[in-house]
Amino acid sequence: MIVTSAIAVLGLVLDQITKRIVVSTMYEGQVIDVLPPLLRWYFIKNSGAAFSMGEGFTWVFTIIQAAVLLYVAIMLVRKIRIWPWALALGGLMGGVAGNLTDRLFRAPSFGHGHVVDFIALPNFAIFNVADMFIVCSMIGICLLLFSGRELDGQKNSAKNTTEPGAGPDMKDQP
Template sequence: MILLTTALAVIALVLDQVTKRIVVSNMYEGQAIDVFPPLLRWYFIRNSGAAFSMGESVTWIFTIIQAAVLVYVAIFLVRKIGSLPWALALGGLMGGVAGNLTDRLFRPPSFGHGHVVDFIALPNFAIFNVADMFIVCSMIGICLLLFTGREIDGSRAAHGKKTKNRTEAEPEAPGNE
């Protein structure tokens, strides 16, 4: 599972960086190109903040958070993966985070303060990139895995905490008070 998770992370990172390179090389900042009007257009911006450009003055905090998430998932969670859904979810998350972290580290204006290239625009929604798609889809997958009781090792979560000889989810038998 480690190999699959790593492979997906690398694929997500490469797709993200290649699409950003294409945009930066072929568009000027602020340019919009209709792809499937009115549903989809490319709209090249550089985002110094987080989602919806929030926190533009604290770019370095996002760099630290992204690096911490990437390190935590890579070191502590990947080795525990025992199921395909978790491998896909964590691989996509790592690749997406690595894509935006790469922008923060290596794009202008400076190391650790770089602006993320965003270019996918949907009507009445944020402008985002491939890394963001991987992050959002992965987080939805992780939430579904957690809500359905699927543990990272592939096992199913118990339906209640054990207390003595029964679970809290089981009603107490009559006469056993």
């Protein structure tokens, strides 16, 4: 749980520090080439979800993010027994907390705040550090789930096919 909390705090802090730097040193809409043409800083405020979808429904994203953060923190973190799950869920919590902080405390109002995005890749979305934590964590979670690794470290094995009713019906086979 210490690793999970540390990763979550790291994600939240890095996200908020980078956003504070962007807001204090750039004007909205400003573009700065960092590694042209691969990387630019492009300061925008996003009221929607990924790719600015759902603008006008900021309050829905606020509720969803709060619910995800509470579910992971209350229901899942106490079950973690292996470090890959600790990293993945900690990163998810940190990323969600970073964007939720924007939704709660940035303009235009509490619960309707716009998320600061600034990392621009060519022909792709504009995102932030919290988004990076969320995406990397979700990739890790998918890999853990596909490998059958449970939160407690147990390997989820396929159901034994020798049990009655546990496999394909053999009576229809030649």
